[in-house]
Amino acid sequence: MADLVSQLFNLIEQQNPLVAVESPSQERIRLLEKLTSECALRNINCYIWMLEDDQLYRLQIDGQQLSLEQLSEYKPNTFKNVREDYFEVLRFWKTTSLQGILILEGIFPWISQATIDSDFFLTAEWIKSALINLKLYNQNSHKTAILLGPNASLSSDIAALIPTxxxxxPTVEKINVHLESILPTTYSSIEINEIANASVGMYLADIEIGLRSAIAVEIQEVSLADKISNEKINLLKRVYNIEFFQPSAHAVGGLELMQGVFKKYKRLLTPLAKAYNLKLPKGVLLVGPPGTGKSHSAKACSQILGFPLIVLEWSSFRSYGNQAEYKLKKLLGLVDRINRVLLYLDDFDKGFAGDDDLSRRLAGMLLTWMQERTSEAIVIASVNNLDYLPPELTRAGRFDDIFKVDLPNNGERYEIFKIHLGRFDQRFLNGGDAFTEQEWRRLLKETHRCVGAEIQNIVERAAANTFCAMFPTDVPLTNEPTVLEITLSSLLEARQNINPLAIREADKVERMRNKASLQGLPSSPVDDSVYSNGNVNIFS
Known part of the structure; x- marks a missing residue:
């Protein structure tokens, strides 16, 4: 906040009569308090006008208490015949003898975008004209108007006239300092540092709200840092429409080559690698048919690197319309502030299916950010159809590595089955097994061309059927519930109830696989397991 106010007064001292300030709504009171205090120190009057009631107030601060005093000098029209009457304050500030700083709220929606609505257009043009006149008229007059709002986007015709x-x-260091001032002295510096690291990506106002909510949750075995981390996850989902995951253990069947590359990435994070000026790749593309485990493998890569994972459905930006670029800018700012994070763009190609101007602008913003960013974030994007992507996205220096995530081979399907069977049947945990080699061969043959998502569905269906067979009616729960034992026959029965995508849409899937082979590196080695087709003894 101090940096923002300092930048603002630098612009004021340079005789800028008009300045745009972008600040989130939750930080509004803190900003007004800081700005009013600074004005008091400089002996400058500070005023605020709000569209809500069309009144002008003088801001004053007594200690830490902010107060508003309504000014009688400003007398707005009681009867407003046209929309321009609601912005009479712009004419008033141009000609009044009052000096100082005037904060204007509620202006940005009118001056941020083009519109085809004639009534809105005329009002917007009137406001722009009034702002331009105000800038020219108030030059060197010791009067500054500050346009304040959570989104300080300006239309191109006035963007050059108004510094923003x-x-x-806040950085983790600033969060740390703030926490030291508000948390009880019973918290050690180590605990405060943990809470600060968990709070990165939140504004100070959000952190204070999150702390109050976290402290109110009476779960003794959960640390305050973990509680605030959960509060942050919920906040980010509401604000950015994303899923945020801390790195956690995720078993993956296969994809060893891709996981090996991410282990190399981890070595590039070391001080020794940085001494050689080595850097992480800017982006990684995962190409392949749906259900092959691209999303799950991103979580595994998060675990390997120790980076949190942000999951975003890229095509969702199209639904924001004129707000899409602002939403993307804020999200990329969040990624930069967290620094070491994986940004996973799910179904990346679907965001370009329309081939419209919005898609190209969003792609341009993403590419510029990927090219210029200094944070250690990595972008992972999953793609089903490479044809939808603009060619500039796939060239070197943008997405440095492209992996083909293919249909799992026999050995990978064996591993995937064991991972999901272990969720229900304890015999498959910790490397255990309950099937013979021949039983496995039959199951793998019957699930040829099934992807990981379909294997998961088969196991879950079989587990549910096994449970219903064991307990045809409700029975009281004992201390130790009976262990489920999933049989080969139940898995084969569940297999008959699904029609794999790679069989149902064979032509489309094969086209995806062929194009992915031309562009991407294999993410899995050649199957050398005992269940490989090459290991079948035809003479037995």
């Missing part, structure tokens, strides 16, 4: 400053997310 943005309140960035």
């Amino acid at each position: 400053i943005t309140q960035e997310l």
Whole structure:
């Protein structure tokens, strides 16, 4: 906050009569308090106008208490015949003898975008004209108008006239200092540092709200850092429409080559690698048919690197319309502030299916950010159809590695089955097995061309059928529930109830696989397991 106010007064001292300030709504009171305090120190009057009631107030601060005093000098029209009457304050500030800083709220929606609505257009043009006149008329007059809002986007015709400053997310160091001032002295510096690291990606106001909510949750075995991390996850989902996962253990069947590459990436994070000026790749593309485990493998890569994972459905940006670029800018700012994070763009190609101007602008923003960013974030994007992607996205220097995530081979399907069987049948945990080699061969043959998602569905169906067969009616729960034992026959029965995508849409899937083979590196080695087709003894 201090940096934002400092930037603002630098612009004021340079005789800028008009400044745009982007600050989130939850930080509004903190900003007004800081700005009013600074004005008091400089002996500058500070005023605020709000569209809500069309009144002008003088901001004053007594200690830490902010107060508003309504000014009688401003007398708005009681009867507003046209929309322009709601913005009479712009004419007033141009000609009044009052000096100082005037904060204007509620202006940005009118000056941020083009519109085809004639009434809205005329009002927007009137406001732009009034702002331009205000800038020219108030030059060197010791009067500054500050346009304040959570989204300080300006249309191109006035963007050059109005300098813009943005309140960035606080760094972990600033969060640490703030926590030391508000947390009880019973918290050690180590605990405060853990809470600060868990809070990165939140504004100070959000952190304070999250702390109050976290402290109210009476779960003694959960640390405050973990509680605030959960609060952050919920907040990010509401604000950015994303899923946020801390790195956790995820078993993956196969994809050893891709996982090996991410282990190399981890070595590039070391101080020794940085001494040689080695850097992480900017992006990784995962190409392959649906259900082959691209999303699950991103979680495994998060575990390997120790990075949290942000999951975003890229095509969802199209639904934001004129707000799409603003939403993307804020999200990329969040990624930069967290720094070491994986940004996973799910179904990346679907965001370009329309081939419209919005898709190209969003792609341009992403490419510019990927090219210029200094954070250690990695972008992982999953793609089903490479044809939808603009060619510039797939060239070297954008997505440095492209992996083909293919239909799992016999050995990988064996591993995937064991991972999911272990969720229900304890015999398959910790490397255990309950089937013979011949039984496995039959199951793998019957699930040829099944992907990981379909194997998961088969196991879950078989587990449910096994449970219903064991307990045809409700029975009281004992201390130790009876262990489920999933049989080969139940798995084969469940297999008959699904029609794999690679069989149902064979032509489309094969086209995807062939194109992925031309562009991507294999993510799995050649199957050398005992269940490989090459290991079948035809003479037995």
